[in-house]
Amino acid sequence: MGCGPHVVLPIGAGSPLASLAVMPLRLAPSQATLADAAPDGVDAVVVVVTTESVGSLPDAASEAFRAAAGFEAKPGQTLVAPDGDGLVIAVGAGGSDDLDLERLRRAVGDGVKAAKAAASVAVQVLDAGPLGADVVAGAAIEAALLSTYSFTARKGSQPDDPTLDSVTVVAPGVDESVAVRARAVAEGAALTRELVNEPGGSLTAPEMADRAEAMAADRGLDCEIWDLERLREERCGGILAVNQGSTYEPRLIKLTWEPEGEATGTVVLVGKGITFDTGGYSLKPPDGMMTMKNDMGGGGAVIGAMSVIPAIAPSVRVVGIVCATDNMVNGHAQRPGDVFTARNGTTVEVLNTDAEGRLVLADGLSLAAEMEPDAIVDLATLTGACLVALGQDIAGLMGNDDELIAKVAAAAEATGEPMWHLPLPDRYREQLDSDTADLKNIGKGRYGGTLTAGLFLREFVGETSWVHLDIAGPVTVDAAKGEHAKGGTGYAVRTLTELIASW
């Protein structure tokens, strides 16, 4: 299907857009491997130590050397010690008792970054605390790969060829399948980062759909794209309402993993894909708008997670839906007070055009519910209020089914992606009552904004088990740290992968 916008704007000569051939990992996934022991003659050995195991570092990082450098194995501490022709790089992981995968990945990422000019690196975890050998090995591969990510697509000059050409994770007895999955997760998270980091003027909805389609072709997923005309036929009033002010057509992206043989169930992932959020006529102030190319991060996580699914080949059917458009202003844009009809027939009075994510999700969730799946999980950079409540690192987790909430929380816990369960209090539901329509799109005032947004979404899933993740905070980081570069994080790709793998 042709995916051109109704007005074609050039995105710049030599653009790598729509091509997944450019992977922004400076270490190719196949170059991160598992081994029983560190290969002889590696340029650097990254040793992850806890405060309890700091005494068993190799001689190069002797007690005197550590004391002089003030190295105590705290998270974020790195010690580079010459060792013969190579380096020993000790990285702190903090206390052993409560070591989790987030801290482990942080340490591995810091260590691989500190290896700078090395061509070959080995990674050794001296003390994994309560963590099992398999998850440690997988997390180390993921972090090693992702720590080499940088967003270079929009740089005028490209970086020199990377010097790093192998990372060997020392993990005796760990099965190769662990590495296969970890590489796929790292690639999936890198794809999500790439989508999040791409500016709103170049990652338009049609462009996002093209990239999803290219990924699907590469991974053998089914892909269906709905353009403007199809969205009209399909009565997707929320996506159309938000898109009214845009130069670019909207897209609904549907990716499907169909297992071999009879599927044991269906899980639908739904992502907010606002490729840029100006707020519409309820315009954002400049500071608030600056980061709004990130507003497709939920959709980006769905595309990244779907790219991993073939590597784990689950027996459950997995459908990923992304509702993509920007939220712009022109003479056609929706006005505060306008009413649209969502796909499920609910009418919505739009009193604030900046509460647009829930409008596109209204259609995406309606569509998901029509499939009568076993579960729906939606992901969205939905509310600034979630940042106020939980800060930048932690996502809000809401839903209508305690069992599914527990499953998602367990997957997040197992993979080290912080999220916190928030309520959907029935007592606030009346805030969404409208004088004119079935619902209005904002609550009363600013208080509890994450919860009223969640309550709004709940109206579109019917009786289906559903979880909503508000990822407004963790979709990006402000500064490079461990496995992260400044910008998109790829948050939720791991949780979704684990959820599906353990379904």
Ligand code: BES
């Ligand atoms: N995309 C924003 C939410 C957001 C804000 C994400 C800051 C990340 C950082 C969303 O579309 C939005 O504008 N929400 C409004 C809702 C309000 C108008 C009810 C908000 O949070 O202010």
Ligand code: MN
């Ligand atoms: Mn908004």
Ligand code: ZN
């Ligand atoms: Zn938004």
